[in-house]
Amino acid sequence: MPEFHAQVLDSLRQPMEGGEAVISRANRHVRYPSRFQLVAAANPCKCGGGPGAFACRKGPQCQANYFSRISGPFLDRIDLFVDVAAVTATDLSLPPPTEGTAEAAARVFKAREKQAKRFGEPGDNRRAVNADAPGAEIEALCALDGGARALVVKAAEQLSLSARAYHRVLKVARTIADLDGAASVARVHTAEALTYRYRPAMPASARASQGLTA
Numbered sequence: 001m002p003e004f005h006a007q008v009l010d011s012l013r014q015p016m017e018g019g020e021a022v023i024s025r026a027n028r029h030v031r032y033p034s035r036f037q038l039v040a041a042a043n044p045c046k047c048g049g050g051p052g053a054f055a056c057r058k059g060p061q062c063q064a065n066y067f068s069r070i071s072g073p074f075l076d077r078i079d080l081f082v083d084v085a086a087v088t089a090t091d092l093s094l095p096p097p098t099e100g101t102a103e104a105a106a107r108v109f110k111a112r113e114k115q116a117k118r119f120g121e122p123g124d125n126r127r128a129v130n131a132d133a134p135g136a137e138i139e140a141l142c143a144l145d146g147g148a149r150a151l152v153v154k155a156a157e158q159l160s161l162s163a164r165a166y167h168r169v170l171k172v173a174r175t176i177a178d179l180d181g182a183a184s185v186a187r188v189h190t191a192e193a194l195t196y197r198y199r200p201a202m203p204a205s206a207r208a209s210q211g212l213t214a
């Protein structure tokens with residue numbers, strides 16, 4: 001993703017937020033529906049990262065420089081950042097995971113069904129997923145328990161979360177709870193949601209030691 005021009009990436013901000021693309025010409029505005037899920041990948045830094053020949057020898061600043069090509073407001077709109085470790089030769093010889101794609105898809109389907117019901121109107125799937133819930137509504141839907149609330153408030157202060165990020169964390173936590181089959185959002189769901197926020201130049205091991213993981 002950092003290989004794209006900043007201007008190109010920033011043009012995605014408005015449709016990401018509003019679900020429509022607005023084209024403005026002289027005296028004319030045209031709105032096109034534009035609801036999509038953005039999935040993007042990036043190397044840890046310009047060097048390529050990982051072990052071996054493409055390992056970074058420049059330190060965290062290299063990663064910071066690489067990601068500085070993407071604007072903060074853009075990064076703030078991404079809900080899930082997941083570090084993917086390089087596949088080793090040992091990994092390749094291991095048996096496949098017990099939960100395959102079909103099983104994972106079934107869990108996702110169940111969670112989406114719950115969300116579709118939550119947002120009401122039969123046949124109306126305009127707000128079928130947690131991501132589309134307005135901020136005020138998600139607070140009530142999350143039904144955060146005491147531990148979860150304390151954690152998210154503390155994290156919002158420590159990580160200086162924007163209002164947008166705060167609500168996005170709640171929505172992700174609600175979805176994790178849905179996948180877990182839980183009626184209310186517990187501390188463990190909130191903690192997991194927080195680990196997915198973007199934090200600059202910080203390897204997964206450092207995130208874990210910050211005490212915000214489950």
Ligand SMILES: [Zn+2]
Pocket residue numbers: 045046047048049055056057058059062063
């Ligand atoms: Zn590097």
